[in-house]
Amino acid sequence: MGSRAIGRAFWTAVVAVVCALFLLPLAWAISTSLRATGAPLPRQMEWWPSPVVWRNYQTVFEIIDAARFALNSVIVVSVAVPVTVIFASLAGFAMSQLPLRYRGRLVAFSALCLMVPLTAIWIPRFLLFKEAGLMNRRGALMVPALMGTSPFFVLLFLWAFLTVPKEVYDAARLDGAGAYRIWAGIGLPQARGAIGTVAVLAFVHYWNSFVEPLLLMRTADKFTASLGLRMLYSLESTNWPIIMAGALLTVIPVVAVFVLAQHAFLRELRSVAPSDRQ
Amino acid sequence: MSLARWWRRNSQHVALGSMLAPYLIGLAVLVIGPGLAGFALALTDYNAIQPPAWAGLENFRRLPGDQIFRIAVANSLLYIVLAVPLRLLGALALARLLQRPARRSLIGRAVVYLPTVMPDLAWALIWLWILNPIYGPLNQLLAVAGIDGPSWMVDPTSARLGIVLMMVWQIGEGLLVCLAALGSVDPDLPAQAAVDGGGAWSSFRDVIVPIIAPALLILLFRDTILSFQTNFVPALIVGKGGGPDYATMYLPMYIYTTAFEYLRFGYAASMTVAMYAITGTILLIQYKLTHRWHEGFGRNG
Numbered sequence: 001m002g003s004r005a006i007g008r009a010f011w012t013a014v015v016a017v018v019c020a021l022f023l024l025p026l027a028w029a030i031s032t033s034l035r036a037t038g039a040p041l042p043r044q045m046e047w048w049p050s051p052v053v054w055r056n057y058q059t060v061f062e063i064i065d066a067a068r069f070a071l072n073s074v075i076v077v078s079v080a081v082p083v084t085v086i087f088a089s090l091a092g093f094a095m096s097q098l099p100l101r102y103r104g105r106l107v108a109f110s111a112l113c114l115m116v117p118l119t120a121i122w123i124p125r126f127l128l129f130k131e132a133g134l135m136n137r138r139g140a141l142m143v144p145a146l147m148g149t150s151p152f153f154v155l156l157f158l159w160a161f162l163t164v165p166k167e168v169y170d171a172a173r174l175d176g177a178g179a180y181r182i183w184a185g186i187g188l189p190q191a192r193g194a195i196g197t198v199a200v201l202a203f204v205h206y207w208n209s210f211v212e213p214l215l216l217m218r219t220a221d222k223f224t225a226s227l228g229l230r231m232l233y234s235l236e237s238t239n240w241p242i243i244m245a246g247a248l249l250t251v252i253p254v255v256a257v258f259v260l261a262q263h264a265f266l267r268e269l270r271s272v273a274p275s276d277r278q
Numbered sequence: 279m280s281l282a283r284w285w286r287r288n289s290q291h292v293a294l295g296s297m298l299a300p301y302l303i304g305l306a307v308l309v310i311g312p313g314l315a316g317f318a319l320a321l322t323d324y325n326a327i328q329p330p331a332w333a334g335l336e337n338f339r340r341l342p343g344d345q346i347f348r349i350a351v352a353n354s355l356l357y358i359v360l361a362v363p364l365r366l367l368g369a370l371a372l373a374r375l376l377q378r379p380a381r382r383s384l385i386g387r388a389v390v391y392l393p394t395v396m397p398d399l400a401w402a403l404i405w406l407w408i409l410n411p412i413y414g415p416l417n418q419l420l421a422v423a424g425i426d427g428p429s430w431m432v433d434p435t436s437a438r439l440g441i442v443l444m445m446v447w448q449i450g451e452g453l454l455v456c457l458a459a460l461g462s463v464d465p466d467l468p469a470q471a472a473v474d475g476g477g478a479w480s481s482f483r484d485v486i487v488p489i490i491a492p493a494l495l496i497l498l499f500r501d502t503i504l505s506f507q508t509n510f511v512p513a514l515i516v517g518k519g520g521g522p523d524y525a526t527m528y529l530p531m532y533i534y535t536t537a538f539e540y541l542r543f544g545y546a547a548s549m550t551v552a553m554y555a556i557t558g559t560i561l562l563i564q565y566k567l568t569h570r571w572h573e574g575f576g577r578n579g
Contacts, residue, residue, distance in 0.1 A: 014375060015382055019389040022447065026392070028415040029404045045418040091301035094294040106298075113309050115500060117507035119530035120554065123537050123547055124312035124319060127326065147304020154301060179293035208397040210511060215538065226399045233403060233515075240407055247400035254395050262388055 026251075033057070033244035041240065056245040063235060063242065066249065068221065069228030076138055076224060077206045080145040084202040085195055088148030092157025092194075093183045097169065107158070110151035118211065126215050136218040141209065149205060153198045160194035161187050200261045204254055225250045319547035326543055337548035347549060349524045350532040351556065353438070357509055357528060358560065361442045362501050366494065369452030374482075376453070377460050387453065394450030402515035405444040406431070409516065431516060434525035441512045441526055448508070452497055459493035460486070495568055502564065503557055506530050529553050 033056055035041070035049040060066055095106050134140035148154045164186065172182045188195065210226040217223055223231065232246040285292075320337055324330035341347050372390055376383040393401065408416045409430040417427030428436035467485050487494075510530040513519070517526030519535070529549065537546035 011375075011378065012382060015386045018372065018375065019386055022389050022393060025401075025404050025408060025447065028408060032407060032415075041413040043412070043418075045415065045422050087300050090297040094297035097294055109305075113305050115503050116309055116313060117504050117530075119507050119510055119533065120550055121309060121312035121316065123533070123543055123550065124315035125308060126538075127319075127543065128307075128312065128315075130326065144304070144308060147301050147308060151305070173290070179290055179297065183297070204395050208395075210397065210399045226397055229397075229399050229403070240410075240413070243403055244407060247403045250397050250400045254397065255392070258388075258392065258395050 029244045029248055029251075032240055033248050035241040037239060037241050053241070056241050057249065059242055060232060060246045060249060064228050064232050064246075065220070066225075066228055066232075066246075069223045069225050070249075072138060072223060073207060073225040076141050077203055080142045080149070080206045081199055081202045083142065083145035084149040084153060085199055087146055088150075088153040088198055089157045089188060089191065089195070090183065091148050091154045093161050093187045094179070095154070095158045096161035096187075097179065103158075107155065110155055113151045122211070122215065129216060135216060136222055137216075138222060140216045141206070141212055141224070145202075145206075149202055153202065156194050156198055157191060160191035164190045196261065200257060203257050207250075207254055316547045316550045319544055320551045322544040324543040325541040327541070330544065333544060337545050338551075340545070341548060341552060346524065346527060346532060347552075350520075350527050350529045350549075351552075353525070353527055354506065354509075354529045354553075354556070355560075356438065357442065358502055358505050360438075361445050361509075362498065362505060364442065364446050365449050365452055365501055366498055368446055369449045369497070370456050370494070372449070372453050373456030373460055377457065387457070390453055391450035393447040396448075398511040399515065401444070401448070402511050405440070405512070406516045409440045409444075431518075432522055434523045437517065437522055437525040441509060441516060444512060444516065445508060452501065455493055455497050456490070459490035463489050491568075495565075498564060498568070499561055502560055506553060506557070510534065529556075 031046070031048055034052045034054065035056075036051065036053050037056060037059070095103050098106070129135060129140050129143075134143070168186060169182060172186055177185070208226070209224070210230075213224045213227050214230070217227060220231070229246050229250050233243055236242045319330070321333060321335070322330040323333045323337075372386075376386045376390070396404075408414050411417055411427070411429040411432060414430070417430070420427040428439075430440045431437045463486055467489075470485075506529060509526075509528050513526040513528050513531040514534070517531070520527030520531045529552075533546045533549050533553070536542050536549065
């Protein structure tokens with residue numbers, strides 16, 4: 001009994017150390033972002049600056065047009081996320097209704113496409129967008145949402161729709177409901193978990209996206225938050241408190257969504273680890 | 279009349295087809311098409327201003343003599359050898375640790391996942407600061423422990439390690455896959471092995487690892503392939519475009535420079551084709567190696 005308690009205390013200590021390690025980069029970024037900008041940087045470890053300068057975050061908005069860049073990102077995200085949820089769920093639903101043979105092939109094809117790194121296709125894709133007149137248009141950043149953004153999102157919906165018994169779909173079909181009605185009336189209400197997960201992941205994807213706007217957006221009025229951060233870095237390349245404040249400003253929305261969705265997210269993590277039922 | 283009957287019989291299929299169409303057309307136009315177009319582009323000289331000129335295999339003939347290309351291939355291979363196993367083992371170890379049914383392990387999972395959702399650019403800039411040799415917090419922390427830290431992104435060897443280090447934090451996806459795989463193991467099996475006289479480690483190695491091997495393999499392949507995507511922003515920002523002294527000039531970094539800075543799209547595309555070939559070869563080797571490893575386990579156990 002005693003050794004078991006010691007074992008649990010040891011385990012808790014290890015988890016605490018792991019958590020500290022994974023929070024360390026963020027903690028360092030936060031403490032640096034609050035340092036006074038004019039003063040020389042300390043040569044020794046300083047966990048918390050004194051004085052704490054919150055104004056650095058305001059300064060970021062004075063150096064670059066951060067509000068405009070944030071607005072551009074908000075526009076991209078608020079179009080791309082719902083469009084992703086709709087089209088990924090439609091594709092996933094259609095796959096769930098197909099005979100096993102075709103579904104298997106489509107799953108394999110989706111998995112294959114998931115294995116293609118963006119760096120392998122960015123040159124032809126860039127030339128394609130250029131020929132299509134999509135350069136320097138925010139729409140270019142949203143186009144992938146029309147295919148559900150990622151095959152992974154389609155597969156997440158497929159798995160969610162497959163948890164509904166086939167008889168439920170068949171009964172609705174016998175009642176004369178069309179595929180779109182079954183998708184909206186039966187499928188989506190059952191796939192609420194997948195909708196939440198895909199929405200969060202799509203938000204993270206479009207908010208974080210850096211390489212695509214880097215290649216496609218040319219003028220500052222179209223820059224997203226990530227490109228704004230790059231501009232800040234090129235203007236203030238050794239002003240670490242300001243760079244860290246700017247970096248954290250782009251981090252805050254993702255972490256906020258992550259923390260808000262944490263309850264659902266942790267449940268999702270729990271559902272992929274059925275060992276929790278012990 | 280007959281059209282109406284056809285519609286009644288096939289409307290369901292038409293509807294399902296229309297649901298799938300955006301996805302499949304999108305994949306064809308944005309993923310498969312560009313993937314194949316790269317092969318054609320590799321046979322041309324193209325600067326995106328004048329129309330492409332046929333170059334045959336000239337681009338490929340030039341590759342072996344391109345010293346930076348050879349450095350980029352070597353760097354990419356070294357990165358894969360260092361980062362992929364570390365990330366895989368790290369994810370597996372953390373999944374084992376956080377597998378316990380407790381609220382604390384749920385918090386632990388969220389915290390470990392957090393660096394994975396960070397924007398690439400912000401993460402790279404944070405590490406550019408952390409790895410600053412004089413003012414950076416990492417070396418200052420090492421100094422507290424009496425260690426004289428390396429000069430990180432100034433010195434080529436420690437620069438390579440620095441990039442690997444910052445990528446080891448972003449293993450949330452691997453953690454999820456390993457948790458799912460471990461969750462699928464019947465909890466009575468390892469207990470049985472323990473009764474048969476094995477310790478915790480040998481029951482993990484002989485009972486659990488063979489069961490979750492397929493998931494680990496998929497993770498290994500995916501991480502190898504995507505390493506060509508994930509190390510681009512670190513090389514661009516933390517390595518300041520592949521430095522110091524080409525130490526972080528990975529293939530994607532060199533392809534980016536060649537295509538989007540020197541506007542040599544055809545030549546860059548030929549490197550992309552080389553990247554496919556290299557990736558395919560690595561996957562084949564990994565498959566052969568792990569196949570033997572897996573079989574060996576079957577015999578010993």
